Amino acid sequence: MFILRSVVGKLWLTIIGLVGVVLLILGFFLVNYLENYFSQAKDQQESLRAMASKFSAEATQHMYNEQFYELSNELLSFQDARLLVVNLEGKEMIIPDTPGSTLIDFHVSDFFTQAELQEVYSGKTLKKTVNSATKRFGSGTEYLVVAVPLYNLQGVPAGATLVYQSLQSLEATQNYMLKLFVYVSIVGFLMTTSFAFFLFSRITRPLQQLKKAADFITMGEYGTRVPITSKDEIGELAKTFNHMGEKMQDSINALSEEKEHLSSILRSMTDAVITVDSNGSVMLSNPQGEKIVEEWSVIEWDDADGEPPRYPKPDPSLGDWGLTSYRNPYLTPIPVPLIPLFEAVVESSSECATKLHVQNSVWSVAMTPLYSSQDHVRGAVAVLRNVTEEERLDKLRKDFVANVSHELRTPISMLQGYSEALLDDIPTTPEERVELVQVIHDESLRMGRLVGDLLDLARMEAGQIELSLREVELDSLMRRMHRKFSVLAKDRGILLSAELPEEPLILQRADEDRLEQVFTNLLDNAFRHTAAGARIALTAQSAVYKDRPSIRVDISDEGKGIPADDLPYIFERFYKADKARTRGTTGGTGLGLAIVKNIIDAHNGSVTVHSVLGQGTTFTIYLPSEAG
Numbered sequence: 001m002f003i004l005r006s007v008v009g010k011l012w013l014t015i016i017g018l019v020g021v022v023l024l025i026l027g028f029f030l031v032n033y034l035e036n037y038f039s040q041a042k043d044q045q046e047s048l049r050a051m052a053s054k055f056s057a058e059a060t061q062h063m064y065n066e067q068f069y070e071l072s073n074e075l076l077s078f079q080d081a082r083l084l085v086v087n088l089e090g091k092e093m094i095i096p097d098t099p100g101s102t103l104i105d106f107h108v109s110d111f112f113t114q115a116e117l118q119e120v121y122s123g124k125t126l127k128k129t130v131n132s133a134t135k136r137f138g139s140g141t142e143y144l145v146v147a148v149p150l151y152n153l154q155g156v157p158a159g160a161t162l163v164y165q166s167l168q169s170l171e172a173t174q175n176y177m178l179k180l181f182v183y184v185s186i187v188g189f190l191m192t193t194s195f196a197f198f199l200f201s202r203i204t205r206p207l208q209q210l211k212k213a214a215d216f217i218t219m220g221e222y223g224t225r226v227p228i229t230s231k232d233e234i235g236e237l238a239k240t241f242n243h244m245g246e247k248m249q250d251s252i253n254a255l256s257e258e259k260e261h262l263s264s265i266l267r268s269m270t271d272a273v274i275t276v277d278s279n280g281s282v283m284l285s286n287p288q289g290e291k292i293v294e295e296w297s298v299i300e301w302d303d304a305d306g307e308p309p310r311y312p313k314p315d316p317s318l319g320d321w322g323l324t325s326y327r328n329p330y331l332t333p334i335p336v337p338l339i340p341l342f343e344a345v346v347e348s349s350s351e352c353a354t355k356l357h358v359q360n361s362v363w364s365v366a367m368t369p370l371y372s373s374q375d376h377v378r379g380a381v382a383v384l385r386n387v388t389e390e391e392r393l394d395k396l397r398k399d400f401v402a403n404v405s406h407e408l409r410t411p412i413s414m415l416q417g418y419s420e421a422l423l424d425d426i427p428t429t430p431e432e433r434v435e436l437v438q439v440i441h442d443e444s445l446r447m448g449r450l451v452g453d454l455l456d457l458a459r460m461e462a463g464q465i466e467l468s469l470r471e472v473e474l475d476s477l478m479r480r481m482h483r484k485f486s487v488l489a490k491d492r493g494i495l496l497s498a499e500l501p502e503e504p505l506i507l508q509r510a511d512e513d514r515l516e517q518v519f520t521n522l523l524d525n526a527f528r529h530t531a532a533g534a535r536i537a538l539t540a541q542s543a544v545y546k547d548r549p550s551i552r553v554d555i556s557d558e559g560k561g562i563p564a565d566d567l568p569y570i571f572e573r574f575y576k577a578d579k580a581r582t583r584g585t586t587g588g589t590g591l592g593l594a595i596v597k598n599i600i601d602a603h604n605g606s607v608t609v610h611s612v613l614g615q616g617t618t619f620t621i622y623l624p625s626e627a628g
Contacts, residue, residue: 012192019188023181030177045127045144048081048165052146055083056161060151063093063158081165083107085150088121088159106130106164111145120160130164141166188497206234210241222249256291272384275370276334276342278377282332292384296335297356307346338365338382345369345380362391387540408450409444456595465602467511471580474505474551474623477512478540481519485527493532497538505551509627514599521592522555522619529559529617545606556618562611570609571597 037093039355055072062068071171072083085093086108108117120126145164152158216224218386228238249299266273266286274293282293316533334342337356344352345367353366364387418436425431459465482498489496526536536557543552562570573594600607604624611617 001198012195015192015195016189019185019192023185023188026184030181044147048144048163049125049127049146051076051081051149052148052161052163055163056148056150059085059161060153060158063150063152069093076163076165079165081163082106084164086117086159086160086162088157090114090117093159106143108146108160108162111162111164117160120149121157123149123157125149127413144322173220186277202230203234206230206238210238211243213245217245217248222252231600274338274382274384275379276382277379278333278340278346279340280334280342282334283379288573289384292336293332296337297333299336299359316562337363338367341365341367341382342380346377349377361386363387396573400442403491404450404454408447411447411450414443415440415447450591454591465598467514467602469509469511472507472510472512472515473502474507474510474540474553476504477515477519478505478538481516481523482538484520485523488527488535492530494527494528494530495533495535497535497537499537501541505540505542507551507623507625510603510623511599514602515623518596518599518621519553519555521596525592526555526557526559526617530557531559534558534616542625543622545624548626550605550622553621553623554618555621556616558616561613561615561617562609563613567609567611571607 059068069083069085075552076082082105084106087093090108092108111128112120112338116126128145128147129142130145131142143164143166145162147160148156150159150161206226206229209464213224213226222245225242226238228235228242234583269286269288272288272292273286274282277283285293285447302345337358341352341354346369349369351368353364356363356365364385365382367380367382367408369377370381372378418440421427422433422436427436478498482496483498523536530536534557537554539554539556541552544548545552571593573591597607600623606622608618608620610620
């Protein structure tokens with residue numbers, strides 16, 4: 001019942017119980033009192049009989065003395081009693097008139113009949129209870145009357161002596177006490193109920209307001225306050241509650257600010273952050289982390305046994321559902337490449353870091369365990385950074401150092417060796433001296449070209465390439481390049497051709513010297529790898545590249561070609577399809593194609609290569625003809 005769950009109801013029932021106990025105790029004592037009272041009433045009959053006998057004996061001495069009777073009635077009036085004397089004819093010898101008395105003035109005929117009086121005259125004592133309501137009087141008071149015989153001085157019966165006294169009946173007393181008990185119970189119930197409603201207004205209502213305010217706070221309305229209506233404990237409780245609400249609101253605001261601050265930091269981070277719970281489910285991630293989870297989730301992964309990993313881990317305590325909980329569509333599983341690292345972090349409860357190779361990317365991963373309040377690992381936080389470019393640059397750096405060291409070692413060794421030969425006068429003829437000096441000169445030129453190419457490439461990759469942009473007639477440049485290499489082609493027995501359109505090919509903004517450097521490097525490569533009797537062709541024509549008017553230039557040869565495995569890397573620094581390191585003084589530095597690509601990219605163009613091993617190679621260049 002609701003009343004048993006409320007404070008006022010419990011107080012009301014408690015007070016009702018207390019009042020009931022008090023009334024029961026009062027009733028117990030009243031019953032004992034009534035029993036004692038009516039037991040005393042029986043003793044009163046004997047006392048009244050003895051008193052009547054005593055007065056009858058005294059009346060024998062003062063039978064005709066009216067003053068004796070008056071004094072006797074005056075004394076008996078103090079005990080609500082009265083004396084009557086009657087002779088043998090039934091005539092009363094004294095008149096019952098006592099001024100100021102509350103007793104009713106009875107006559108002998110109101111108590112006994114003539115037949116009963118005859119029994120008294122014969123020496124018998126009679127006791128009788130008379131209710132005045134049955135007589136000529138209107139009240140309902142009962143009276144106890146005792147009649148004893150009256151003797152004269154000679155011992156002969158001369159009449160009877162009657163003494164009567166008021167006596168309240170047991171039933172009347174019980175009814176009175178029952179009514180009193182009922183009245184007291186009703187008053188106690190009404191007072192208790194009134195007190196309960198008073199408590200409701202003073203205690204329960206403020207408590208209900210506190211409960212309602214607490215419900216609002218649990219729903220997120222932290223600004224809820226309760227009115228302070230008193231200065232007692234309830235008022236202090238309301239004041240403390242409001243203070244708690246203010247502190248909680250301040251704490252929630254501070255937490256919200258910290259959360260927003262942390263969210264802003266996570267969103268602005270270029271690194272991916274992924275938070276995983278102890279079962280291997282992704283709980284939180286920033287946009288970069290979400291992207292990684294989405295991309296890696298579509299990749300087909302197999303573990304060492306050829307079966308997909310089971311994450312999140314099943315919970316055996318959940319029965320059949322626990323065995324299949326990893327299939328829950330509402331849980332995002334941890335990316336498969338992170339599983340070994342996650343297991344290591346959970347097992348060791350310490351931070352772990354590694355590098356992951358996922359398809360063509362390299363990721364640096366640092367994972368830290370998350371602890372609960374009981375120092376139990378409840379998950380982990382992984383920070384992922386794409387270090388593919390760093391790895392590539394590091395590899396290029398290492399290759400660059402190795403290649404530069406190799407490229408410089410050969411000419412330096414030759415310079416050192418031939419110069420020592422000259423110092424030691426090893427050459428015996430002038431011709432031998434001239435030959436050694438020529439070798440030293442050629443190697444110094446080779447070192448100069450290498451250092452020059454390195455400086456150019458460094459400036460280009462640093463974005464410091466300086467272009468002298470102006471209008472360039474590309475067809476004229478191509479014809480000049482054809483004339484420039486015609487002598488070399490004739491010396492080597494190679495057929496060099498140029499196929500150009502009759503209409504001019506104009507580049508509105510281009511650096512002619514840099515373009516000449518591009519064509520020179522490409523033609524050097526073509527002549528270096530083309531045998532005598534083969535053909536090298538230059539072609540140019542108008543085209544469209546990326547929806548823009550452009551000019552397409554093709555430089556093709558019929559040389560030995562480039563292996564397919566080497567094609568993706570030929571534009572990198574020092575990369576050489578020909579792995580032989582000793583290629584003579586005419587060998588390239590490995591920087592020409594890297595310079596070509598940087599110059600073309602600076603012109604917003606593109607350069608691609610197509611090659612078939614043993615058949616030849618074609619470099620295709622697209623240059624925008626209009627200024628962009």
